[in-house]
Amino acid sequence: TGLAGCTFLPEDFSGVEANNKDTVTVPENYNWHVVSMWGDPLWSNSLPFDPVTRGTAESQLLAVGDNNDGMVLFEIDEKLVLASNNEYVNRSIIYGNRASKKPETADDVLKGMAGHGVTIAEIRETDGKWGIVKDSPYNRRITANTPMDISGPARGHDMMKTAADPDGATALGTWNNCGSGRTPWGTYLTCEENFNGYFSSSDENYTPSDALKRYGVGNKDWGYAWASVDERFDISKNPNEPNRFGYVVEIDPENPDSVPKKRTALGRFKHENAELVVAANGHVVVYLGDDERGEFLYRFVSAEKYREGDENRDLLDAGTLFVARFSDDGTGKWIPLTPETTGMTTQAEISILTRQAASAVGATTMDRPEWVAVNPIRGEAYVALTNNKNRGKKPNAGGNPASVNGPNPRAENLYGQIVRWRPVNNDHTADEFNWDLFVVAGNPTVHNDAYGGSENVNIGNMFNSPDGLSFDDSGYLWIQTDGNYTDEGDFAGMGNNQMLIGDPLTGEIKRFMVGPKECEITGMAWSPDRSTVFVGIQHPGEKGNSHFPEGGQSVPRSAIIAVSRKDGTAIS
């Protein structure tokens, strides 16, 4: 078994057992160590992490952000530069306000804003340990206040204009970036997900528009209090500000002064990642999931072709956005979102109100699309559908049906599944595909029906809530989970969140790693020689029960770790 020319799976390691330890567990013949943590200094004038105050807005601006998620490693002038998202901040941890668990001062709020965004840092291996190179010219923090160009169809549209930006051309900041992506021209794609949770209304009687409600924007934020320091987060005063978030942002890691670009042609929704592939005919295809119950799976196809050796500066600004419609017979179609198909007047409107456009064409409601990954050696793509308690019970916010369907086969889906599709003729720009279920997660020790999972799930590899997905160069699928870690009831025997490896040819799945308490595993990148895989440990101790990674009574901190074989050879 295993793929030709690679003995990695399953011969190389014994599957790791599920556990509840407050540490990382890797196979016996592997090692791991911490590369960076939330609050680590990026420059020599940064303050060291202060475990009592947990820093200030000023120190956070010069340090690694919180809650690392998607990441990409770039080779630039023989240096290694790691770009990683800082999705959100752990509100019960970052402010150091252990009683209220809320921001209590303006500086707390500003520290939270500075903890969001993206961290770009040069990393280097010294004496077998990877770490950040302080003062590297590539080091950069992008936060909730960094100016960004609004690019593509939505630029300058009336819905994008605000009092502070009457041209609708420059947005401040990016936040809640979950997954990521990379382009073959050397840029980083970071994806705005739950952007809605940062807006609020000073007028409690304010009625948000239906368009805002479709994206979950309401009169109360999720506890970040950003409107207390900046009126643009007050929707009763700036109702268009939320329209400027929910995009894929392109960043050039080689030029720390470059202005990030919001690529509105890729649509506005709660983006998970952006999986980019150059199709055989030269057009660029980007697969995109909208992570909310009953929302959709998307595809962008560029109008122009990829030009090798060129900056491809505006390639992601023009093209067609499609949404997936699955049939229960194992076939599917990509439906273009155009004024003709959606009834909307312009492509700009479709770029801003993408969910509404997709609802109008009757796209298939999905069980929360998380990461999409394209197999580099076979014409197929995979999407993690993490879970959906509303399946069979409650339509999505656009009124599209909740009923059980082919790729979402279980009501009240608490475990999730991974769907795979193969475009016809191996052509990622083709409008038709065939799909199947790679794995249906479940617990065979608790259930003997569909909730026990598909045949490739067993007591030795069971998991719930697949989220991060990515392929290695050998064509193995790495699966990261963000699920229920109670280890009880329906989840008994699954332990902490974990990372597994799947073989697309045999369907076999093996557990490679278990994370510490109350974390999710998310984001990964490879060293150029493939001997090290960098993995994200996000929000350990989010409920107060971890001291990862430093142990003792230390403050739990999200971290990026390096995993390698003890013999130092290439992993895959």
Ligand code: FEO
């Ligand atoms: Fe931030 Fe969909 O996970």
Ligand code: CA
């Ligand atoms: Ca997360």
Ligand code: CA
């Ligand atoms: Ca995720």
Ligand code: CA
């Ligand atoms: Ca998730």
